[in-house]
Structures are given as structure tokens and as C-alpha cells.
Amino acid sequence: MYLKGEATPAIGRGLxxxxxxxxxLGAGAKYYRYDPKEAKRLLAEAGYPKGFKSQLTVTSGxxxxxxxxxxxxxxxxxxxxxxxxxxxxxxGAYTATTVQGKYxxxxxxxxxxxxxPDGPSYRMYxxxxxxxxxxxxxxxxxxxxxxxxxxxxxxxxxxxxxDIQRYAAEQQYYVYTNVNMITASxxxxxxxxxxxxxxxxxxxxxxxxRDR
Numbered sequence: 001m002y003l004k005g006e007a008t009p010a011i012g013r014g015l016x017x018x019x020x021x022x023x024x025l026g027a028g029a030k031y032y033r034y035d036p037k038e039a040k041r042l043l044a045e046a047g048y049p050k051g052f053k054s055q056l057t058v059t060s061g062x063x064x065x066x067x068x069x070x071x072x073x074x075x076x077x078x079x080x081x082x083x084x085x086x087x088x089x090x091x092g093a094y095t096a097t098t099v100q101g102k103y104x105x106x107x108x109x110x111x112x113x114x115x116x117p118d119g120p121s122y123r124m125y126x127x128x129x130x131x132x133x134x135x136x137x138x139x140x141x142x143x144x145x146x147x148x149x150x151x152x153x154x155x156x157x158x159x160x161x162x163d164i165q166r167y168a169a170e171q172q173y174y175v176y177t178n179v180n181m182i183t184a185s186x187x188x189x190x191x192x193x194x195x196x197x198x199x200x201x202x203x204x205x206x207x208x209x210r211d212r
Contacts, residue, residue: 005180007032008022011121012120015115015116020165025169026169026170027170032169034076036080040080040081051081052083054105055104056086057094058088059090059091059098060088060091061089062110069108069177094109101130118148121161140167189210190210193208
């Protein structure tokens with residue numbers, strides 16, 4: 001199995017037919033560059049010339065890798081003057097509060113996989129959706145997301161999905177870091193197996209069997 005990370009827009013790069021590479025995001029592509037000087041300028045423009053303090057919530061229930069990633073984000077935020085205290089939550093408490101949109105400050109967490117671009121976009125940006133944890137309410141974005149649901153022509157829908165990604169990149173309602181991309185292969189005599197693009201491969205391994 002081969003695993004790599006790649007910077008991602010609102011539609012994960014694993015959905016290769018629908019997801020735009022960062023260099024095709026138009027004006028929003030600049031926000032994916034590591035540029036502390038520009039970040040400090042934007043903070044000052046927003047009224048925080050000396051930065052600010054906050055907290056960054058992450059769950060420890062999805063493995064050490066997620067916590068390590070949150071600590072890396074914490075360091076990058078410090079580079080531009082944002083001092084965040086890491087708040088680790090047990091998974092049950094995390095799902096009962098933070099996942100429901102009940103949190104203070106910032107949250108660093110994963111988005112689940114998807115087989116269609118509607119899932120990771122509509123549910124995170126449309127106001128009445130329970131997974132809109134950023135409380136986004138943007139009429140332009142909502143209209144685009146509803147229009148792509150009504151569009152039957154494949155190419156016309158793809159254009160709308162691309163427009164959504166470019167618009168979302170400019171607004172930065174959510175700051176996306178990277179997406180994990182998995183490439184795997186196995187022998188034909190290994191049956192009942194496929195890589196599990198989530199947090200646990202144990203169940204897959206327990207179910208497989210060998211035809212020889």
C-alpha cells in the first residue's frame with residue numbers, strides 16, 4: 001500500500017474527476033502557499049496586528065497521527081502570531097459536542113471520504129446542514145451547491161463543482177490542509193479484501209481469506 005498527502009480544495013483530491021489541483025483554483029490558490037508575512041498582513045488588516053490567542057480542539061480518539069498533525073498546525077499558527085492552546089478531547093465527548101458544532105475557538109479534524117462531490121461540499125456549506133460546523137451562510141455558495149444538485153448534464157455539473165471549489169478557496173470558510181491518497185494492490189488469491197479509506201484496516205484484515 002502506498003500513501004501520500006496532497007494539498008486539497010473543498011473537494012478531496014481522491015475524487016480525481018471532480019477535484020481541482022491547487023494551481024487551478026484561481027485567485028484562491030494563493031492561500032495554499034506558506035507565506036507568514038502575507039498572513040501577518042491579513043491579520044493586521046482584520047484588526048489583529050499583534051495576533052490573538054485561542055484554543056484548538058482535536059480528538060485523541062482517531063489515532064496519534066491526527067494529534068501530531070494538530071501540533072504541526074499549532075506551530076504554523078504560532079509563526080504568524082496566533083497562539084493556540086491544544087485541547088484534546090476523548091472521542092465520545094468530541095462527537096457529543098465538537099462534531100455537533102459546540103466548541104470554542106478552532107477545531108482541527110478530518111472529513112470522511114466520499115464517492116460524489118455533493119457529500120463533502122453541500123453538507124459543510126449549506127446553512128441547514130448538521131455538518132456545517134463553521135456556521136457558513138453564503139447565499140452565492142448555497143445557490144451554486146443547490147444548482148449542481150439539479151443539473152443532470154455531467155459536463156455542466158462538473159463546471160459548477162469547479163466553480164464551487166474556486167469560490168470556496170477565495171472565501172476560506174474552512175482551511176483545508178491535505179488529503180490522504182491511497183494506492184494499494186494485492187494478489188488475486190487474496191479474497192474479500194479492499195483498502196479501507198478510513199481510520200481502521202483491522203476489520204478488513206479480519207474478513208479476508210486466501211484462495212490457495
